[in-house]
Amino acid sequence: MNKEDKITEDKIFDAATEEFEEKGMDGARMQNIADRAGINKALLHYYFRTKDKLFMAVFDMLAEKLFKKFAGIFELDMPMDKKLEYFFTEHMSFLEKNPKLPMFILREVTRNPELLEKFLSKINFENIESGMIKNIPRKDMPENDFAHLMISIVSLSVFPIVAKPIIEGILSKQDISYDKFIEERLQYSPWFIQSAILGMAENPKNPK
Amino acid sequence: MNKEDKITEDKIFDAATEEFEEKGMDGARMQNIADRAGINKALLHYYFRTKDKLFMAVFDMLAEKLFKKFAGIFELDMPMDKKLEYFFTEHMSFLEKNPKLPMFILREVTRNPELLEKFLSKINFENIESGMIKNIPRKDMPENDFAHLMISIVSLSVFPIVAKPIIEGILSKQDISYDKFIEERLQYSPWFIQSAILGMAENPKNPK
DNA sequence: GTCTATAGAAGGATAGAC
DNA sequence: GTCTATCCTTCTATAGAC
Numbered sequence: 001m002n003k004e005d006k007i008t009e010d011k012i013f014d015a016a017t018e019e020f021e022e023k024g025m026d027g028a029r030m031q032n033i034a035d036r037a038g039i040n041k042a043l044l045h046y047y048f049r050t051k052d053k054l055f056m057a058v059f060d061m062l063a064e065k066l067f068k069k070f071a072g073i074f075e076l077d078m079p080m081d082k083k084l085e086y087f088f089t090e091h092m093s094f095l096e097k098n099p100k101l102p103m104f105i106l107r108e109v110t111r112n113p114e115l116l117e118k119f120l121s122k123i124n125f126e127n128i129e130s131g132m133i134k135n136i137p138r139k140d141m142p143e144n145d146f147a148h149l150m151i152s153i154v155s156l157s158v159f160p161i162v163a164k165p166i167i168e169g170i171l172s173k174q175d176i177s178y179d180k181f182i183e184e185r186l187q188y189s190p191w192f193i194q195s196a197i198l199g200m201a202e203n204p205k206n207p208k
Numbered sequence: 209m210n211k212e213d214k215i216t217e218d219k220i221f222d223a224a225t226e227e228f229e230e231k232g233m234d235g236a237r238m239q240n241i242a243d244r245a246g247i248n249k250a251l252l253h254y255y256f257r258t259k260d261k262l263f264m265a266v267f268d269m270l271a272e273k274l275f276k277k278f279a280g281i282f283e284l285d286m287p288m289d290k291k292l293e294y295f296f297t298e299h300m301s302f303l304e305k306n307p308k309l310p311m312f313i314l315r316e317v318t319r320n321p322e323l324l325e326k327f328l329s330k331i332n333f334e335n336i337e338s339g340m341i342k343n344i345p346r347k348d349m350p351e352n353d354f355a356h357l358m359i360s361i362v363s364l365s366v367f368p369i370v371a372k373p374i375i376e377g378i379l380s381k382q383d384i385s386y387d388k389f390i391e392e393r394l395q396y397s398p399w400f401i402q403s404a405i406l407g408m409a410e411n412p413k414n415p416k
Numbered sequence: 417g418t419c420t421a422t423a424g425a426a427g428g429a430t431a432g433a434c
Numbered sequence: 435g436t437c438t439a440t441c442c443t444t445c446t447a448t449a450g451a452c
Contacts, residue, residue: 027233120377155367169328188356199403
């Protein structure tokens with residue numbers, strides 16, 4: 001199905017997704033959305049009433065999209081080393097295809113606490129925890145260390161995408177391609193994390 | 209010196225910094241800046257001509273501030289394990305005091321390539337590389353692995369701050385305080401990274 | 417359902433008095 | 435230097451013809 005065949009509401013929704021994902025609520029313009037969709041401004045209001053309602057529809061869809069990918073992976077039942085590799089392969093290739101998505105979510109939930117609530121409400125904590133804990137490398141791991149490990153994994157996968165412009169700029173001065181760099185991280189990051197997990201077990205934290 | 213004594217230009221600049229850091233260029237309002245500074249809109253234009261010029265002055269100052277902190281720490285001449293601890297202590301306590309700064313920089317350089325150039329131009333790559341390489345744990349580390357290690361360190365320190373709203377929300381459902389969590393990371397992250405470095409040395413990457 | 421034209425609100429910028 | 439009043443542009447939103 002090409003763009004011409006699509007019904008108008010879909011064309012508008014897709015155009016709005018592009019505009020909002022790129023510029024955020026504050027930077028997006030209804031005129032730009034109309035232009036991208038190849039229709040006029042009045043039609044936007046005919047289908048979605050207000051900019052805010054249109055934005056909400058887009059945010060909801062994108063939050064769902066990002067979240068589904070995360071949760072699904074953590075729930076997998078496999079050993080930690082396999083899970084890590086699978087996570088980075090799946091998750092980062094997803095983010096490569098949607099490079100603006102994490103920045104969009106972060107920007108908007110930071111701007112508007114209501115959106116934060118909307119986003120958090122999608123998370124099913126029980127599934128994630130049980131899925132991870134089942135295959136955790138060390139059964140004696142202190143409770144909070146689990147949270148630290150999770151945040152570390154997410155930091156290592158999401159930040160290189162969120163900070164793409166800066167990292168790309170820095171790498172280019174050393175003649176390294178950003179895309180190649182991200183490709184390498186599919187191997188590097190699981191290796192890094194797995195090494196950290198093993199290393200931490202061998203060399204327990206000195207008490208504070 | 210309290211706010212009343214300050215000369216007007218400084219009051220405006222400080223108020224603009226708050227407004228821009230919080231809302232970004234697109235979301236900031238000149239009226240809000242005037243209100244925060246306790247003066248009227250006309251004065252903003254008297255001192256800074258346009259919103260864009262005022263924004264540029266603020267961006268320049270904040271980019272410098274963030275960058276100085278980063279660069280200075282990497283240049284330190286000390287062994288890797290001490291450097292890591294020092295980095296996280298210094299860097300994260302700085303970010304705790306300026307929690308909106310990294311989001312601001314990321315949001316704005318993503319929005320406007322000119323700002324990205326401005327930001328990148330501040331970086332002195334030679335100082336950073338020489339300062340890090342001098343105390344790198346493994347002299348035989350492949351070239352790109354150095355870049356991967358650096359990005360990993362920055363990811364682990366910056367992301368938990370950038371994603372504060374989401375992380376805070378998730379932790380609160382498990383009755384963990386965000387501030388306490390960040391405090392713990394001052395110990396956890398250097399330990400995590402140090403363990404990874406040691407672990408990777410012992411367990412070399414299997415060739416792709 | 418789709419368009420043109422325009423109303424109406426918001427926000428950046430300026431004129432001019434003091 | 436600082437203020438009030440106001441202009442002008444930009445943008446969201448609606449009216450009304452087809």
